[in-house]
Amino acid sequence: MMLFALTTILAACSSGEEDVAEGDEGEAVEEEVQDTLIFGRGGDSVTLDPIGATDGESFKVTKNIFETLVNFGEQDTDVVPENNGLAESWEISEDGLTYTFDLREGVLFHDGTEFDANAVVANFERWAAGDADSAPYYSSMFGGYAGEPGHIIESVTAVEDHVVEFKLTRPSAPFLKNLAMSPFGIASPTAFEELGEEFGNNPVGTGPFQFVEWQRNDTVTVERFEDYWQEGLPNLERIIFRAIPDNSARLNSLLSGEIDLADGINPADAATIADEPELQLWERPSMNIGYLGFTTTREPFDDPLVRQALSYAIDKQAIVDAFFEGYAETAKNPLPPVISGYNDEIEDYTYNPEKAKELLAAAGYPDGFEMELWAMPVPRPYMPDGQKVAEAIQANLADVGVTAEIVSFEWATYLEKAKNGEADAFLLGWTGDNGDADNFLYVLLDQDNIGSNNYTRYENQELHDILIEAQTETDEEARAELYRQAQEIIHEDAPMVPLAHSTPLIAGDADITGYTPHPTGSDKLDNVAFE
Amino acid sequence: MLNYAGRRLMQLIPVLLGMTFVVFMIIRAIPGDPAQVILGQQATEEAVRSLRAQLGLDDPWYIQYFEYLVGLVTGDLGNSLRTQVPVVEEIWPYLAATIELSMFAIIIAVILGVNAGIISAWFQNSWFDYTAMVLALVGVSMPIFWLGLMNQWIFSIELGVLPTTGRENVRDPVEAITHFYIIDTIITGRFDQLTVVFRHLILPGTALATIPMAIIARMTRSSMLEVMRADYIRTARAKGMKMFLVVYKHALKNAIIPVLTIIGLQMGLLLGGAILTETIFGWPGIGRYIYEAIGFRDYPVIQSGILVVAFIFVMINLFVDLLYSAVDPRIKYD
Numbered sequence A: 001m002m003l004f005a006l007t008t009i010l011a012a013c014s015s016g017e018e019d020v021a022e023g024d025e026g027e028a029v030e031e032e033v034q035d036t037l038i039f040g041r042g043g044d045s046v047t048l049d050p051i052g053a054t055d056g057e058s059f060k061v062t063k064n065i066f067e068t069l070v071n072f073g074e075q076d077t078d079v080v081p082e083n084n085g086l087a088e089s090w091e092i093s094e095d096g097l098t099y100t101f102d103l104r105e106g107v108l109f110h111d112g113t114e115f116d117a118n119a120v121v122a123n124f125e126r127w128a129a130g131d132a133d134s135a136p137y138y139s140s141m142f143g144g145y146a147g148e149p150g151h152i153i154e155s156v157t158a159v160e161d162h163v164v165e166f167k168l169t170r171p172s173a174p175f176l177k178n179l180a181m182s183p184f185g186i187a188s189p190t191a192f193e194e195l196g197e198e199f200g201n202n203p204v205g206t207g208p209f210q211f212v213e214w215q216r217n218d219t220v221t222v223e224r225f226e227d228y229w230q231e232g233l234p235n236l237e238r239i240i241f242r243a244i245p246d247n248s249a250r251l252n253s254l255l256s257g258e259i260d261l262a263d264g265i266n267p268a269d270a271a272t273i274a275d276e277p278e279l280q281l282w283e284r285p286s287m288n289i290g291y292l293g294f295t296t297t298r299e300p301f302d303d304p305l306v307r308q309a310l311s312y313a314i315d316k317q318a319i320v321d322a323f324f325e326g327y328a329e330t331a332k333n334p335l336p337p338v339i340s341g342y343n344d345e346i347e348d349y350t351y352n353p354e355k356a357k358e359l360l361a362a363a364g365y366p367d368g369f370e371m372e373l374w375a376m377p378v379p380r381p382y383m384p385d386g387q388k389v390a391e392a393i394q395a396n397l398a399d400v401g402v403t404a405e406i407v408s409f410e411w412a413t414y415l416e417k418a419k420n421g422e423a424d425a426f427l428l429g430w431t432g433d434n435g436d437a438d439n440f441l442y443v444l445l446d447q448d449n450i451g452s453n454n455y456t457r458y459e460n461q462e463l464h465d466i467l468i469e470a471q472t473e474t475d476e477e478a479r480a481e482l483y484r485q486a487q488e489i490i491h492e493d494a495p496m497v498p499l500a501h502s503t504p505l506i507a508g509d510a511d512i513t514g515y516t517p518h519p520t521g522s523d524k525l526d527n528v529a530f531e
Numbered sequence B: 001m002l003n004y005a006g007r008r009l010m011q012l013i014p015v016l017l018g019m020t021f022v023v024f025m026i027i028r029a030i031p032g033d034p035a036q037v038i039l040g041q042q043a044t045e046e047a048v049r050s051l052r053a054q055l056g057l058d059d060p061w062y063i064q065y066f067e068y069l070v071g072l073v074t075g076d077l078g079n080s081l082r083t084q085v086p087v088v089e090e091i092w093p094y095l096a097a098t099i100e101l102s103m104f105a106i107i108i109a110v111i112l113g114v115n116a117g118i119i120s121a122w123f124q125n126s127w128f129d130y131t132a133m134v135l136a137l138v139g140v141s142m143p144i145f146w147l148g149l150m151n152q153w154i155f156s157i158e159l160g161v162l163p164t165t166g167r168e169n170v171r172d173p174v175e176a177i178t179h180f181y182i183i184d185t186i187i188t189g190r191f192d193q194l195t196v197v198f199r200h201l202i203l204p205g206t207a208l209a210t211i212p213m214a215i216i217a218r219m220t221r222s223s224m225l226e227v228m229r230a231d232y233i234r235t236a237r238a239k240g241m242k243m244f245l246v247v248y249k250h251a252l253k254n255a256i257i258p259v260l261t262i263i264g265l266q267m268g269l270l271l272g273g274a275i276l277t278e279t280i281f282g283w284p285g286i287g288r289y290i291y292e293a294i295g296f297r298d299y300p301v302i303q304s305g306i307l308v309v310a311f312i313f314v315m316i317n318l319f320v321d322l323l324y325s326a327v328d329p330r331i332k333y334d
Helices: A002-015 A024-031 A056-065 A117-128 A136-142 A175-179 A189-201 A247-255 A267-274 A304-313 A316-323 A353-362 A386-399 A411-419 A438-445 A461-472 A476-493 B002-029 B034-039 B045-055 B061-073 B087-122 B127-141 B144-158 B181-187 B191-228 B231-238 B243-272 B275-280 B286-295 B299-327
Strands: A036-041 A087-092 A098-103 A153-160 A163-168 A209-215 A219-224 A238-243 A279-283 A288-294 A328-330 A370-374 A403-407 A425-431 A496-502 A505-509
Touching (some): A036 A056, A036 A247, A056 A209, A056 A219, A098 A117, A117 A136, A117 A153, A117 A163, A117 A189, A247 A267, A247 A505, A247 B144, A247 B275, A267 A505, A304 A353, A304 A386, A304 A476, A316 A328, A316 A386, A316 A496, A370 A386, A386 A403, A386 A425, A425 A438, A438 A461, A438 A476, A461 A476, B002 B299, B034 B045, B061 B299, B087 B127, B087 B191, B087 B243, B087 B275, B087 B299, B127 B191, B144 B191, B144 B275, B191 B243, B191 B275, B231 B243, B275 B286
Parallel strands (some): A036 A238, A370 A403, A370 A425
Antiparallel strands (some): A087 A098, A098 A163, A153 A163, A219 A238, A288 A425, A288 A496, A328 A496
16 A cells, blocks of 8 residues: 555656656657557567577567568468569479579668679578577578588579579478578678678668667667668558567556557457457467477387377367467367378377276276376467466376376476476477478477477387488478378377467557568568558 | 775675685586577577587586686676677676666665654554554565556556556667666756656566565664663653654664664665566566576576676675664774
């Protein structure tokens, strides 16, 4: 009371006539048409040099400063020339080894230099000469750095001023999709040569917005690039990305009008936003998987029967209804349905405790067993509340005689220990990088990735052969068929229980137009405007 | 006195050295590989290995520790593993943000806490006394994040009088010179911004002030009660001295010593304990800086951040100790 009284007095003393949107300039602008967007998000960027980043928060900003050679669609991950990348068109040779790109003319970098074939070559040379720290994504997408045996880019040459040619050492089906990924935004060679390591604090690209200021842990400001090649774009004058770590506080800031767009809305808050006439809610197309993984090298989870039994024991629908508030669909494959190669023929292990008990008995555990169930400590887009999902699973398992003790660690520790195979079963998930099946199946379940992202430590030679074949196959239909086979094998072996493909939520002012959330999680905001 | 201060400062060296060692060992004992965390969930094993080598994380611990100490002595706190920026350059804005918030909080806590304590003691067993002490009890037990979110809801959303998060109006940012925004807005003559900065301080400041205010109020009250029973107070009152003067001039002077200790301790706690407040109110301060560094296993930042906070903590305590003799001449240091 005393505190409230005090706060009221202080508020009264200082508030005067200002309203909460505060700042005379802010208000004046608002009366006309607002041209500054304040984008509230959960964390700060790590770097503004896209090639140095691996985190979604960094790409949310760089996506607007940099452009890639080829582009994903507005709400999908198809790569076609109509999507307005820096390349106007391209040709792929018969053998799938030579890619020739015709580059857009009249494109300028923010520092005034011209974008041309030499700029593309310089960027690729810079990345290929990098290492795990300076270009972490490069080696995962292109098989290593320059000179390493797996490196698939043999050469990048400027054939003409605006024609660039890539020669590959072997065909690579996801090559174009990889080029469209945010880390491979084309930077101004003049700027990165001059700035060196400082480039990450002073990014220069060809995108619709140019960098202005970065106050770490607080705001990143970008403003309209007057010479942007797409006539009439962007609509906004300025975007300020603000870090507000707590989800509830971020929603409060949106409700009070201090920010215009809020990322990372709890599914539980969706109803509040729907009730608010001044706000609107967007659903990001789902490109993720939340799953319960089994460490397949630990007893009794080394037995496929046990894994299948537990797959039958979990009531996915109840979990989705209770903890995703309906903003998710239940999953039956590690791959989300939007991705080419998804196998819809798979018949899911539907919730069936009786069947689970039978299988457990057949595996030699008629009375069940005791296990640890690891619950992730942080909300992720694919799992809003790991702790509660774990509790639901615990109850499901108890019904079939399995006693699960819920265990949790701080996030970095959790990942490290789970990766080392220290968990019996653990909750985790994955958001796709480039919309390719390879980016889910190979990354999460191939034996090559044990000790990396294959947290289940699942090994299957047959699966491995198929996944490798699919990497080099360039015929789309043949690839899709290979991935469908792969999902059958995975389904049979059940190294994980796919739980849900969630729909991440974003909320914002009702008068925002032109905002289309992209499945990759980083959005280009050039079309956004206020009504 | 100078002698004493000098001696105390010398004693700080082993204390801080010991602390660097303890912090160094503890953060390396927790699992979670910085290289892995920096590269993220999507990284390959090979990438992680090569980054480890590059960051010098493969060296034996004593070499890493020695290098760290050498750096400290030469004023080099290392580079943040995450941002690659030298910690020395990076840390100041965060520290300033937290100091500004803590000072604001401690001023509120002291003014209100001390006065509430005095009035409670003065009118012992009155309704004011009971109410204040019940509130103080609630204050110490109230979770800050709950209080913070409630305050946001009431004062920003329902009443619309105060901003919810941040330090400034981001549409019209403050030009940072010292990074103490109150000072910066005065230097640049932007008095409209000064109001804005004050308004941003109120919610997080009061949330942060709640616990120390409650503790200070209770301490002041009990200390005052003790002093008020002393003979010299009875004499003063018998002489017909005004109650106000008795309390604020004579009694408070003696009662304040234990309160000073508490204030000193609370200031240190505020600095270190601002994490929750800073998270809820999107305050870019040192608490969040260190907290996020822990999430990223950013060793140089964690080490230096904790060291700086600890250093300020011991300096405040030293200052409080020195203040004793200023308040009470009977306390002497040689």
